[in-house]
Amino acid sequence: MTSNSNVANMRRLVEQLKLEASLERIKVSQAAAELQQYCHQNAAKDALLVGVPAGSNPFREPRSCNLF
């Protein structure tokens, strides 16, 4: 690796860091509250969380033939 490409890489890193440093950040309290809110709002639809009643679980073998 030539010293020129080392300098070029370093310049790129500095530009990238400038970009990342300029980000506008929100407070952790707000971020945490919104994640929590999303979980609560969608909990009822989350089959892995609340379970699926045997009759309406498409992956379970039907025990009897039902006509709906």
Place this chain on the structure above:
Amino acid sequence: MGEMEELRKEADNLKDQITEARKVVQDTTLQEAVAGTTLVGRVQLKTRKTLRGHLAKIYAMHWGTDTNCSKLCVSASQDGKLIVWDTLTTNKVNAIPLKSSWVMTCAYAPSGNMVACGGLDNMCSIYNLKGKDGNVKVMRELAAHTGYLSCCRFLNDSEIITSSGDCTCILWDIETGTEKTIFAGHLGDCMSLAVSPDFKMFISGACDFTAKLWDIREATCRQTFSGHESDINAIGFFPNGNAVITGSDDATCKLYDLRADQELITYQDSGIMCGVTSLAASLSGRLLLAGYDDFNVNIWDMLKAERVGVLAGHDNRVSCIGVSSDGMACCTGSWDSFLKIWN
């Protein structure tokens, strides 16, 4: 060499600035914020289906998302086959023989029209599932990476993003088979990628122990997340797209919030000493399912960071895991050559 010294100083200053800026917004921790929330009750999922047919280690699986194929998934095995499964009937919809058996990843296009795979051949091969004569053929071979293909994800039928052992990710134009954008910046093999729910961003996890958030259209790296002490093998978005989950060889998973630009919590247990191979979030984001080298999948309460369940059923490493788009079931794939569907 004066310029090099100055640039190094500038870089260090900027790194300190970023650390400071992250501290400034750290008015609490996720742990404190959810202190009033009750831990999720014990989660016990049962194997509902076992998909048998591969003859060697399974390395990857991906669920279909289109309403027509929400119960279909594709898996890739080093037996040199891609299999598209109907998970309800366990029937094989397609069994696609591959040119190279050293496959490490596969993906299902959101439309359900195509699948893709790649591995040690350094290429991403696109297969058209809806060809006129009913035969599944290679549509494109995307070649430009100089290292193995670790992961690929379709944006749509004409664009796909790949991650590689050559430390870069590439956005491809499938029509022309050429690179639209090369995302360079990682200092180690890129192991995994995930696309945001709005398809505007993607995240990559690499062997440089960092995760990077990329703006697809601006072609820039927006943010870099550190903290892991070893390779990041698995990465995914929290379902609302505002946070990222990573899984690492350091035996932990981490949750990073994109807008607060920092780690919120680490999922670890002194009893877990082996690497995380794969992860997936449940529909609401409350559960984190992570596959480990010790053949198990641990289920974590994502908010409280405690283990609330285990999926034990494979006889070898769990290499891949995915939750169906309607959240109804989770699929695990293993080096024992089987896929299992759980709910």
